[in-house]
Amino acid sequence: MTFSKTTNLNVLEEYAKRTRLEIYRFKTTSGYGHLASCLSVVDILTSIYLDSESKFDIEHDRLIFSKGHGSPAVYPILVGLQLIPEKELDLYCKKEGILRLHADYSIPGCFFVGGSLGNGIGFAAGLAIARPWQNFYVILGDAELYEGSVWESLLFISHHNLKNIILIIDRNKYGILGATEQMIQIEPLEEKFQSFKFEVHRTNGHDLVELRKFFGQTQTHPRVLIADTVKGKGVSFMEDRYEYHTIIPSDPVEIRQGLSELL
């Protein structure tokens, strides 16, 4: 499996499709992790890492998965970019493998210990000050915005006008117990981020053309992308079903159905 940066949207769609398939395969084989939360973020990662028009430079910039339970979504992309051996996908969460449920520093191409929400954004702010010559892309879950530490960090980033911070909210609309707007309302998100002086963009998080517009821009201010996504994207019986936040299909019929839809 080899991925190369490209401007061809059809090829990018194929990469995203292959990435979803690989995630589904190693998650259903192992039974570990948060499959639906990984599937929602795939097109965003594809645009960041693989679109030639993206300003993200893998040698130079860093992606911090604040939403650590979604971090395995990046493994197939790092495999495609030859940073991780392909056989490791089959060894996900196995004793002899290097890929874990939450990415950490020991995994090539990963730069944060995942697993505790609300902390990656502040960590990235520290990095952004220490290394102003690099850009730091931070992926947050929408339900992660319930963490108070996120808002402490937003105040800090805004005050210091950290121009090398790019926030991406994976707005898949569901937390572990249901829809965010039914649990504790987080909208209107645009106004909230605007009040912190962020340059705010909102788009369909599965539209590679729209994503290109955001990730292709040169960074001049702290920016945030509110990416409207579908939890469990690509697997019909999982889509927009909060019950699949932690549940991975284990029934062979269901697994086969999901695979056939992702092929």
Next chain:
Amino acid sequence: MKSQRDEFLEILLDRAKKDSSIILLSVDMGAPAIDRWKAELPDQYFEMGISEQNAINVAAGLSRGGKKVFVYFMAVWIHRCFEQIRYSSAIGNNKITILGNGVGLGYAPAGPAHEPNEDVAVMRTLHNFQIFAASSSLRIEGIVDQCLTSSVSNYVRLERKVHKSAQAIHEQEISNTYSNCYAFPSRDKSSKMCILSYGQVLRRIYDLRLQYMDKFSEVSILELCKIWPLEMNEISDYVGTSSHLLVIEEQSRSGSISEALALELNSRRMNIEIKTIHLPSRYIFENGNQDELLDEIGFATESILQEIDNVLNEKGMS
């Protein structure tokens, strides 16, 4: 005479002028030394507001980015950001130094919200962290340099008040050379009883030593500066010459240094009788300043003297 806090921050400022990678974050805490940082090294100083969680996360990120980061706040707030200390600093060994001001009853009579009587217990559960305490400002310079060169993160327990007697005794008796622990008398002498302690409470013991030099011919003192992890080779070499050990800590017993020490001594099959003087295992709501409260709850010099007499007057002892 400077407080431990000002001594630390001023020495750190001097080091920072020669090393631009040194960064200080203040979490809504002022100090004369902070004013100097703001004026003299504004690019190496950040005001974090009342945001302990973000401060630790930012500190960990700065550390990952190659900086030597110091975070200054009231000691009791380690509880508020313990998750970030563990997650963002300890797990990834992103080295930071936390300056916790006002340990023990240092903020009395502010009440238990401001008075950490379990901070040692909490912080010593972490991997990739070490804990320092100073009996006086004279110990601070050595601790600053230990923090700058350590391979793990540090928690420095700073006493809020200036305790003159301890300072005066130290000025007579010690050099500024750093040591993990300081022994009085020197290590080559044995004693029937050893008193082990750390932090400002040591001044009570040093005061007693000056008053009762005859008794202290049979009582040694081991002052810990690096209190965690226990430097057991150094400690056991000294404590092992005594049959009785009295541990005095301005800290509740659960998770204390004495608990850890007892286990270590037991595992080394050292036959030493251990007694302790601790803060009570409850939160302290009584009014009073630090010294008044300590006197009431077992730290009075008379109480310490009684413990000494109990040992020295045992059969077979002088």
